[in-house]
Amino acid sequence: MKPLFKGKHFITLEDWKKAEIDKLLDVSAELKRKFLANEVTDYLKNKTSFLMFFEQSTRTRNSMEAGIAQLGGHANFLDTSTMQIAHGETGTDTAIILSSYGHAIACRNCFWKIGNKFLREMALHATVPVMNLQCDLYHPMQGLADLMTIKEVKKETKRLKVGIIWAYATSHKKPISVPLTQSLLFPRYGMDVVLAHPKGYELPDWVIEKAKENAQENGGTFIVTHDQDEAYRDADIVIPKNWGSWASNESDEVIDEILEANRHWKCTEEKMALAKADVNYMHALPADRGNEVEDSVIDGEHSIVYQEAENRLHTAKAVMAMTMGDK
Numbered sequence: 001m002k003p004l005f006k007g008k009h010f011i012t013l014e015d016w017k018k019a020e021i022d023k024l025l026d027v028s029a030e031l032k033r034k035f036l037a038n039e040v041t042d043y044l045k046n047k048t049s050f051l052m053f054f055e056q057s058t059r060t061r062n063s064m065e066a067g068i069a070q071l072g073g074h075a076n077f078l079d080t081s082t083m084q085i086a087h088g089e090t091g092t093d094t095a096i097i098l099s100s101y102g103h104a105i106a107c108r109n110c111f112w113k114i115g116n117k118f119l120r121e122m123a124l125h126a127t128v129p130v131m132n133l134q135c136d137l138y139h140p141m142q143g144l145a146d147l148m149t150i151k152e153v154k155k156e157t158k159r160l161k162v163g164i165i166w167a168y169a170t171s172h173k174k175p176i177s178v179p180l181t182q183s184l185l186f187p188r189y190g191m192d193v194v195l196a197h198p199k200g201y202e203l204p205d206w207v208i209e210k211a212k213e214n215a216q217e218n219g220g221t222f223i224v225t226h227d228q229d230e231a232y233r234d235a236d237i238v239i240p241k242n243w244g245s246w247a248s249n250e251s252d253e254v255i256d257e258i259l260e261a262n263r264h265w266k267c268t269e270e271k272m273a274l275a276k277a278d279v280n281y282m283h284a285l286p287a288d289r290g291n292e293v294e295d296s297v298i299d300g301e302h303s304i305v306y307q308e309a310e311n312r313l314h315t316a317k318a319v320m321a322m323t324m325g326d327k
């Protein structure tokens with residue numbers, strides 16, 4: 001398998017043309033088929049990827065680690081609290097050094113107004129591809145797996161009504177990177193996206209402008225509402241998920257008055273009944289069960305969350321196989 005995009009950074013899908021994303025999806029499907037058929041796919045034999053994590057992860061870390069092993073390579077997991085970064089070493093120096101030891105640098109850094117800048121700094125100085133494993137703004141690995149899952153389940157993406165819906169949760173103040181990535185990506189595939197959230201949970205203005213532009217260029221639509229029912233009504237796909245009020249409130253306090261005033265933003269069977277009969281429920285996971293969503297919905301017949309999570313493996317492998325290569 002030729003790394004068609006060798007050396008290309010994977011920081012946001014906005015930097016990737018649609019034809020390139022389509023190629024990643026094709027390769028993901030091929031790698032999924034080969035994985036399930038137990039075929040050898042050692043396209044990255046003796047290649048090393050460094051996986052730097054500033055935060056916790058289940059899906060992202062393990063899909064990357066298992067993925068590169070299945071491609072014949074090796075992952076070095078790096079808890080950044082044990083790196084010299086914790087003593088102030090810069091992203092620049094880290095990127096130069098790790099580039100000289102291996103073939104890719106992947107990183108999760110979700111700190112508000114820091115994460116994306118850190119990744120961009122590393123990308124500027126790295127001589128290998130830098131992969132975003134989620135930052136304060138983007139989660140392209142998740143976005144790609146979501147798109148793969150939607151295509152698998154619905155076949156056609158044009159004119160699908162997709163509700164990206166804020167939901168109540170108390171576990172931690174979550175990044176905006178998942179709804180932001182979906183808001184920018186799905187209109188590029190002709191979907192009719194309704195972004196619904198209570199006041200105080202806005203995505204940045206530039207995101208809304210760009211999402212509308214992406215919709216206009218690709219035959220989709222993008223609207224924002226404070227009425228969650230509008231997003232559920234006649235939807236083909238609903239993605240109710242919590243995100244933090246980062247754009248209007250930089251405090252990392254988890255529970256505040258605005259959050260508590262919006263406990264009713266929960267995905268229930270009653271809300272699902274507003275959607276089409278064959279609606280699908282998606283969530284990047286982990287879900288805050290009982291708060292964001294009722295168990296009967298996430299465990300119910302409309303839910304495709306495990307397929308969505310499984311596809312994280314195949315899409316991660318496609319990104320690595322297409323961007324990593326010989327020195």
Ligand code: CP
Pocket residue numbers: 056057058059060061134142284285286
């Ligand atoms: N969806 C997602 O990124 O999961 P993790 O936080 O477990 O990696």
